[in-house]
Amino acid sequence: MTIKSGKSRVKNLFVNSSTAKVLCEYLIQKGINNELLISTLACELHELELADFRLNISAYHALWSLALSFTSDERLGLKLAQNPHNEEMGLVAHIFFNSPTLYEGLQQYQRYYSLVNEGMHIEIHNDDKFTHLEYVCDYNEVYCSADIEHTLALSVLRVQDHINRKLDLEAVHFQHPAPGDISEFKKIFRCPLRFNQSHSTLIFKKCYLNYKLPRRSPYLYKLLIKHIESLSRKILPAISFTDSVKTTLESQLSKDKVDAENIAKKMNMSRHTLYRRLKSEGISFHDLLDEVREEKAYAYLNKGKHSLSDIAFLLGFSELSAFSRAFKRWTGISPAKYLKSRPQE
Known part of the structure; x- marks a missing residue:
C-alpha cells in the first residue's frame, strides 16, 4: 500500500517576487552575503524587480528558511509585515484598494490570488454575522508558517492604514501550531487567536463588506484590471x-x-x-x-x-x-x- 501525504505537484508552482524582494533587502541590511541570496533564489537579485518575474515556490521557501536561520528571529514574518518597505504594494493590492467597496475588493483579491501564490487560493464564507477570509493551502508542501504570518499581518496592517483603523478583527486562525510566545501576534491582530486550524483565516464583521473604500480611483481601477488580465494570460498556465x-x-x-x-x-x-x-x-x-x-x-x-x-x-x-x-x-x-x-x- 502507498501512503500518500496529499498533493505533491509543486515543482512548477510560482509566487510573485515582491515579498522575496523585501525579504532580500532586509537581509542585506542585516549583512548577509549577496551570493548566498543568489544561490538560494537561483536567480539574480535584480530579476526580483521585474513586474512579471515569477519565483519558483521552492526557492521562495528556501529563502524564508535562510532568513529565519540567519536572523534567529522566529517571528520574522510578523516583523517584516511592519517594515516600511512594505508600502510598495503589488498589482493585486492596488486593485484591492481601488475597488468600490471592501466586498468587491475581496472578490478581486480572491480572483487574482494565483498571481500572488500559485500554491494557495482564497475562499470567502459568510454566516449571519461574520465573514471568513480563508487562505487555503492546495499542496501540503507549500505551507510556510513565516510566509502566512507575514501575509495575514500585512493584509491587516494595510487595511488599517489605507482604509480604516476601526475595522477590527473578530478572530484570526492559523493552520500551524502555536509558538511558545504569542505576544507579537496579539500586538498586531488584537483579537482572539487560534492555532492548529484547518485553514489560516481572518474573521471580521460581515457588515464591513459594504464599506466604501476611501481612496478609490475608478480610472486607475479600470487600467489595473486591464493590465492584470493581460498579465494573467501571459504568465499563468491555462487551467483545464x-x-x-x-x-x-x-x-x-x-x-x-x-x-x-x-x-x-x-x-x-x-x-x-x-x-x-x-x-x-x-x-x-x-x-x-x-x-x-x-x-x-x-x-x-x-x-x-x-x-x-x-x-x-x-x-x-x-x-x-x-x-x-x-x-x-x-x-x-x-x-x-x-x-x-x-x-x-
Missing part, C-alpha cells in the same frame, strides 16, 4: 476544464448532493455539456469525483483532526459504511486500518 470541475467538486463535497446535474448547474451548463467536455479531456465525471474524494480522504486522515464519520460527511458520502467501502476499493484496507498503519509523526 477538468481542473475547473475538480475545484467545483472540492468546494461542494459537504454542501450539496454531489451529482453531475448539481455540479453542472453550479458551472452554468447542462449535464450533457459537462459530460462531453470531460470526455474530451479523457476522464468521466464518476472517475473525477472518485479521484477528488480519494485525495481529500488522505488529507483528512493524515491531519488526524476529524472522526471517520465526520470525514465521510465532508467527502459527501451518505454514511460511514459507504466511505469505508470506497476507501477499501482505493487502498485494499479500511480507513481505521490505514490510520493504524500510518507512520506516526
Whole structure:
C-alpha cells in the first residue's frame, strides 16, 4: 500500500517576487552575503524587480528558511509585515484598494490570488454575522508558517492604514501550531487567536463588506484590471476544464448532493455539456469525483483532526459504511486500518 501525504505537484508552482524582494533587502541590511541570496533564489537579485518575474515556490521557501536561520528571529514574518518597505504594494493590492467597496475588493483579491501564490487560493464564507477570509493551502508542501504570518499581518496592517483603523478583527486562525510566545501576534491582530486550524483565516464583521473604500480611483481601477488580465494570460498556465470541475467538486463535497446535474448547474451548463467536455479531456465525471474524494480522504486522515464519520460527511458520502467501502476499493484496507498503519509523526 502507498501512503500518500496529499498533493505533491509543486515543482512548477510560482509566487510573485515582491515579498522575496523585501525579504532580500532586509537581509542585506542585516549583512548577509549577496551570493548566498543568489544561490538560494537561483536567480539574480535584480530579476526580483521585474513586474512579471515569477519565483519558483521552492526557492521562495528556501529563502524564508535562510532568513529565519540567519536572523534567529522566529517571528520574522510578523516583523517584516511592519517594515516600511512594505508600502510598495503589488498589482493585486492596488486593485484591492481601488475597488468600490471592501466586498468587491475581496472578490478581486480572491480572483487574482494565483498571481500572488500559485500554491494557495482564497475562499470567502459568510454566516449571519461574520465573514471568513480563508487562505487555503492546495499542496501540503507549500505551507510556510513565516510566509502566512507575514501575509495575514500585512493584509491587516494595510487595511488599517489605507482604509480604516476601526475595522477590527473578530478572530484570526492559523493552520500551524502555536509558538511558545504569542505576544507579537496579539500586538498586531488584537483579537482572539487560534492555532492548529484547518485553514489560516481572518474573521471580521460581515457588515464591513459594504464599506466604501476611501481612496478609490475608478480610472486607475479600470487600467489595473486591464493590465492584470493581460498579465494573467501571459504568465499563468491555462487551467483545464477538468481542473475547473475538480475545484467545483472540492468546494461542494459537504454542501450539496454531489451529482453531475448539481455540479453542472453550479458551472452554468447542462449535464450533457459537462459530460462531453470531460470526455474530451479523457476522464468521466464518476472517475473525477472518485479521484477528488480519494485525495481529500488522505488529507483528512493524515491531519488526524476529524472522526471517520465526520470525514465521510465532508467527502459527501451518505454514511460511514459507504466511505469505508470506497476507501477499501482505493487502498485494499479500511480507513481505521490505514490510520493504524500510518507512520506516526
